[in-house]
Amino acid sequence: MPPDALGRSIILAVDDEEDILGLVKMVLEEAGYTVITALSGHQALQTLYHTKPDLILLDIMMPELDGMELIKILKIMDFSAMIPIAMLTAKTDFSDRMAAIQENAVDYICKPFTPPELVKRVKEILKGGNNK
């Protein structure tokens, strides 16, 4: 995946909570990634039209277009099908996990997460992606 101008991986975080996006952005930029954010599924689709991130962090519970619907769309569009997607959600049910895995999500991060945990999981996913 092409890194940005400074050679850093780009991560797109999608969540309807501005505060969560702020935290994710702060934590991951601190860890050396470039983070772009989207406040809704539709905004995420608009962003993806002109930007190709290395990873998408996707919330499930969002108004209008929720995470599970969005991942289905992203996985069939050719501009986003190859981008790894990790769910970042408060839904901890086993059935939700299974649904996400069926949609080819690479990881399932449960809220509440701690900053070090988030950085660790993102690092692991990107390492795996680069190895491909």
Next chain:
Amino acid sequence: MFKSIKIKLAIAASLLVIIIISVYSLVSVMTRREQLKKEIQAGVVSFAQMTVAPICQNYYVYYTSGYFKFRGLLANYFKMNDNIVEIQIIDVSGVVMFDSRQMDMERSGIIRKPESYEPDLMERVKRLDLSHKIIRSADNQEIISVVMPYIEEWGRHRLSVRFVGSFAALGYLARSSLNQVLITGIIFVLLGSLLAYFMAKSITDPIHQLTVAARDIGAGKLDHEVAVKTDDEIGSLADNFNIMTRQLKGNLEALSESYDRLSQANAELMELDRLKSNFIANVSHELKTPLTTISGYADYLAMEKLGPLTETQRKGIDVMRRNIRRLTRQIKDLLDFITIESGHFIIEQKPFDIRALFEETAANYQAELDKKKLELIIVAPEAVNVIGDRERILQVVDNLVMNALKFTSKGHIKLTAEAGPDGKARIEVSDTGVGIPQESVPRIFERFHQLDGSSTRKYGGVGLGLAIVKSILDAHQSAVEVTSRSGKGSSFTFKLPLE
């Protein structure tokens, strides 16, 4: 064919008719025969009495001088009684003077000895015996012989006459009776069979109707009424059958009504259940999302990534972080509990290493253990692979350790895992804490239960940990065993299948 009651009944009735007719015919023929035999005997005897005198007179008058005349007269006598077959004229000196069997011959026929007819014939002649005798003839036929003396004027007895009667007429009678019996028998059997057939039909037709009705009702056609209107047992069966059908119909209608009501209630419950799980997801989201932000920023503040902190600021932030952890834990327990209670709870059965799980738990609680100066001992072989839902079992062990930590102020907490002979691993979490009074043991797994009102304040928590433990282990078909002594510590044991 013979499986039908109709046919069976008809055959049985016909047989009965045949037997009755046969016996009746036999008896009537026998009686008739006896009667006829007596009549023949009486006829022969009276014939002898009537004809002995004229025969003997004719003999004296015509035998020597006009034999043809004598023969003609005798032939006339034979015509008077069909049953008479022989007539012999016997002289008391012991000579048979005439035998009707030689009638066609000339007069100079053979003179016979009376003994050649019957051994005691001469005795009978001399005794003036009027009785008759039934004997067997030379060709073994039953015959009747009557010896009749001819008494002349002044009581002179020179001649006796032997009359022989035959029972051949009985044979004709038997043959004609047999024909008669045969014809009546056949007529009666035919009539009887026909009668039996209709009788059987009148019994089996209602049964057939009932059979058809039972089949229809079995197939769900409950409007089928049996139209049997007789007063006998079958009629009452049909009446009760119709009553049963009506009751069945009523019951079925009631059943279908309550089914409708139940399915409606069920639909409502399903809707309620869906709303409930939506509600759980929403609550979960609404609680966890702000918590994530709060805890994330608190961590960042503590790490001084947002600027340096003064000593008092650091203290304040540490208090905040400690309470955020506590709140996180309680929310997690609460949501887990609601999830488990709501039934949206799926267990994943996969092998995992229980020792690694112990170590993970120990690492999570290291800070708190150190702070309370407690030791956590792991007693387990290198790898004990059990089958279960790792996330959920981690939660069980975590809850038990947290529980132990809460109630233990000195000593140690011990995590034990060992393979048992029953193909299961025994997993134990024990401590050297305050223990549980014996009488409280059965109640500790009830939700919201803590040993006493004050313990809630002293030890914290909302009393869901052990209820969650129990629910998770229930889902694994495993049970928790508790042994405890007040003041000496507690031990929680459960079993999981080995890989």
